[in-house]
Amino acid sequence: MDGDLIALVNKLQDTFNAIGGEAVDLPQIVVVGSQSSGKSSVLETIVGHDFLPRGSGIVTRRPLVLQLIHTQSSTTGTTDHDGYLPDLSAGHGGPYRPAGRSMGGATGIDYAEFLHINRRFTDFDEVRKEIEAETFRVAGQNKGVSKLPINLKIYGPGVLNLTLVDLPGLTKVPVGDQPTDIERQIKNLVLDYITKPNAVILAVSPANVDLANSDALKLARTVDPRGLRTLGVLTKLDLMDAGTNALDVLTGRTYPLKLGFIGVVNRSQQDINLDLPLDDARRKEEEFFQNHAVYRNISHRCGTKYLAKTLNSVLMNHIREKLPDMKARLNTLMGQTQQELNAFGDATFLGEQHRGSLILKLMTEFARDFVASIEGTSLDISTKELCGGARIYYIFNDVFGHALQSVDPTENLTLADIRTAIRNSTGPRPSMFVPEVAFDLLVKPQIKLLEPPSLRCVELVYEELMKICHNCTSPELQRFPRLHTQLVEVISELLRERLGPTSDYVSSLIAIQAAYINTNHPDFQAGSAAIAQGGAQPLPPQKVPSLAGSVEDDESSSEDSGSVAPNGTLNHRSSTTSVPETRVGKLLAEPKTKHHRAVSTGASAATSPQPQVIPGAPTTHQGSPNNAKETFLNYFFGGPNGGMPVQSNSAPGSSHGHRALDARPSPQGYAPRDILPDLGSGRRNGGGPSGLDAGTAAYDMKSLGKHLETEQLVNLTPRESMEANLIRSLIASYFGIVRQTIQDLIPKAIMHLLVNFSRDAVQQRLVTSLYKPDLFAELLHEDEALVTERTRVKALLDAYKEAFRVLSEVSLKSS
Numbered sequence: 001m002d003g004d005l006i007a008l009v010n011k012l013q014d015t016f017n018a019i020g021g022e023a024v025d026l027p028q029i030v031v032v033g034s035q036s037s038g039k040s041s042v043l044e045t046i047v048g049h050d051f052l053p054r055g056s057g058i059v060t061r062r063p064l065v066l067q068l069i070h071t072q073s074s075t076t077g078t079t080d081h082d083g084y085l086p087d088l089s090a091g092h093g094g095p096y097r098p099a100g101r102s103m104g105g106a107t108g109i110d111y112a113e114f115l116h117i118n119r120r121f122t123d124f125d126e127v128r129k130e131i132e133a134e135t136f137r138v139a140g141q142n143k144g145v146s147k148l149p150i151n152l153k154i155y156g157p158g159v160l161n162l163t164l165v166d167l168p169g170l171t172k173v174p175v176g177d178q179p180t181d182i183e184r185q186i187k188n189l190v191l192d193y194i195t196k197p198n199a200v201i202l203a204v205s206p207a208n209v210d211l212a213n214s215d216a217l218k219l220a221r222t223v224d225p226r227g228l229r230t231l232g233v234l235t236k237l238d239l240m241d242a243g244t245n246a247l248d249v250l251t252g253r254t255y256p257l258k259l260g261f262i263g264v265v266n267r268s269q270q271d272i273n274l275d276l277p278l279d280d281a282r283r284k285e286e287e288f289f290q291n292h293a294v295y296r297n298i299s300h301r302c303g304t305k306y307l308a309k310t311l312n313s314v315l316m317n318h319i320r321e322k323l324p325d326m327k328a329r330l331n332t333l334m335g336q337t338q339q340e341l342n343a344f345g346d347a348t349f350l351g352e353q354h355r356g357s358l359i360l361k362l363m364t365e366f367a368r369d370f371v372a373s374i375e376g377t378s379l380d381i382s383t384k385e386l387c388g389g390a391r392i393y394y395i396f397n398d399v400f401g402h403a404l405q406s407v408d409p410t411e412n413l414t415l416a417d418i419r420t421a422i423r424n425s426t427g428p429r430p431s432m433f434v435p436e437v438a439f440d441l442l443v444k445p446q447i448k449l450l451e452p453p454s455l456r457c458v459e460l461v462y463e464e465l466m467k468i469c470h471n472c473t474s475p476e477l478q479r480f481p482r483l484h485t486q487l488v489e490v491i492s493e494l495l496r497e498r499l500g501p502t503s504d505y506v507s508s509l510i511a512i513q514a515a516y517i518n519t520n521h522p523d524f525q526a527g528s529a530a531i532a533q534g535g536a537q538p539l540p541p542q543k544v545p546s547l548a549g550s551v552e553d554d555e556s557s558s559e560d561s562g563s564v565a566p567n568g569t570l571n572h573r574s575s576t577t578s579v580p581e582t583r584v585g586k587l588l589a590e591p592k593t594k595h596h597r598a599v600s601t602g603a604s605a606a607t608s609p610q611p612q613v614i615p616g617a618p619t620t621h622q623g624s625p626n627n628a629k630e631t632f633l634n635y636f637f638g639g640p641n642g643g644m645p646v647q648s649n650s651a652p653g654s655s656h657g658h659r660a661l662d663a664r665p666s667p668q669g670y671a672p673r674d675i676l677p678d679l680g681s682g683r684r685n686g687g688g689p690s691g692l693d694a695g696t697a698a699y700d701m702k703s704l705g706k707h708l709e710t711e712q713l714v715n716l717t718p719r720e721s722m723e724a725n726l727i728r729s730l731i732a733s734y735f736g737i738v739r740q741t742i743q744d745l746i747p748k749a750i751m752h753l754l755v756n757f758s759r760d761a762v763q764q765r766l767v768t769s770l771y772k773p774d775l776f777a778e779l780l781h782e783d784e785a786l787v788t789e790r791t792r793v794k795a796l797l798d799a800y801k802e803a804f805r806v807l808s809e810v811s812l813k814s815s
């Protein structure tokens, strides 16, 4: 039973070595000692073979995990119950046969196996060479040390069940080309092993050096201060100065260790040189103790044989003691490993007949994850960054919102441009009033400025959805990279399909806004009123109290009057309510005027703001959008519908051919030309390009533009400047309204056409595209790395389970 324990630990050690399970702290004996203290000699005598490298300097440079496995002798078929054949007189069958001497005989063969090569060694010289080669391979030629252990098993009827770890000897000074920190390196390596509470420390100290200077004991003390798991070994007792002895140490009077001290005498260097067989050396050792005057009385507790036996029982007791801990640890590990294994997928879905349901399950999970990410109901919601639906909201609200707000509605629209547009829209004739068509002409391209940010918004949401789709994965799905790729591909295709219609719709929303400039929009009318109000300064006494006059006065203040909000938009609501009952303000504060057109020939503009149709005046545009548009600027610049007194006897024909409202008859009977004589002449005399007068390039925008470029902008006449500023303010006002609408509509459109559509279609699309039995094999092709990893985890779990089972049996029997 006890033999089983060590065999079990050995088995666990192998399993964990092979599959990388470092988690179990297995009970093992760790040999520690300073250089040349005799560690290798002790190990060799325990094993009964010369198999360790020898030489000067540091020979042991990698940990050597040595498992001694007792096998039954084939001649006797028996063994003593603790797996140890103690009878030295048994000769070849004894435990301390030198290498090669008993090999090949009927008594059974000792042989060695390394974990790193699949080969059985029966020649222990070869074992030594292999250890040397393997040491060099990893730790380099005579260089530093390596933590990577060499695993060696020695089988034979002559060995005890034992697990020992040989470590590099503690050193002080680097020699040769050793690294300068060799002392620290070795110390750390040793500490790595002896710190583990399940390690039994075999502290080897030479008896010919004062125990107070023992590096092994010093280091052991740091991790086992009460000396509970340290076994002291005193070597070189034969080399002590004459007259001195180590009796006090061996009897535990000098240095207290629970497991005590055992004295040994190994082969001297000379013995080695003379190739003294190990069994001869053991006899010599036995004789040494039995014949020694001081040690005679304790000779049964001295020597390598006794050490081996003690180690065996110490290790078994230690394992037995650690059983509950190991079981608890294994239990935890089993739980963890099981969980790890579960992450690779439900075992119930393995097998060909379940492929369809597995694919369906993975698809559904994928679709569910995708929808959950969008809706923010995902289980693993990040707290580090916005994700999924929240990012879409962020795109709408912050990114898109800011992008729209940063669009300057009058960008690239200089006063000169506006003047040019005004002039172009008046045709060859000088015009007295600002034509509404100019406003129309100018505002449309500005509305188009909203298109790029809107389309970008679609793209950003699309990209976000793509990201969500790529992030939808699970450890189970990772097993099937091709299925995952296909799932992502199908969703990507769905999203791509939706990108076109969504972008088109968004573009058409902008186009719709540009298609019809609704100057009759209530907010715009209110905003326009505020603009007008901003310019409604007290009129100079000498002028006719006309709108034109008030606006003209505004020219000096319009730049800084603040009628346009800093962001280029108007606060329509407050403007509306704060519009004083000025003439223009009152007119514009009643947005429904257009719809109530009535013949009201005698009404004054101040009390009757409705655009009025004059008998005999051209009415062809009445009711049409153009007509509606043509009306609103009249509030500022006069015209038949505005408050401007216009002479009814003005020739109606003079207005046709362009949309300028200057010559339209008004019910009041004044012609704008009459009341604003300076405007028309001002343009001709002041800022007007001479080209216009010459008439040669009146319609040529280019030459006009060039001309304007050459002329300084300040050359705008006051009238032109006023007109241009006013138009600009109105553009900003109108643009603000459109922007608000767009800001509201685009996210709705994107949600409907892209996000919600994809969300609702994802499951069905996946099923129709991928749920095809002939695709199953391809889709369920497993990732090889993951298959390996799953196999490893499965093997680990099995090993834990097996270890747990054996441990349970052992503890049952021993209880």
Ligand SMILES: Nc1nc2c(ncn2[C@@H]2O[C@H](COP(=O)(O)OP(=O)(O)OP(=O)(O)O)[C@@H](O)[C@H]2O)c(=O)[nH]1
Pocket (backbone or CB within 6 Å): 033, 034, 035, 036, 037, 038, 039, 040, 041, 042, 054, 057, 058, 059, 060, 168, 169, 170, 235, 236, 237, 238, 239, 264, 265, 266, 267, 268, 269, 270, 272
């Ligand atoms: N006389 C005598 N010599 C011993 C005894 N033990 C070890 N030696 C000698 O001491 C030297 C060092 O012994 P090793 O067993 O190689 O010492 P080590 O601790 O393994 O050395 P490193 O692996 O280099 O750290 C060898 O020449 C041994 O023959 C002993 O009990 N008596």
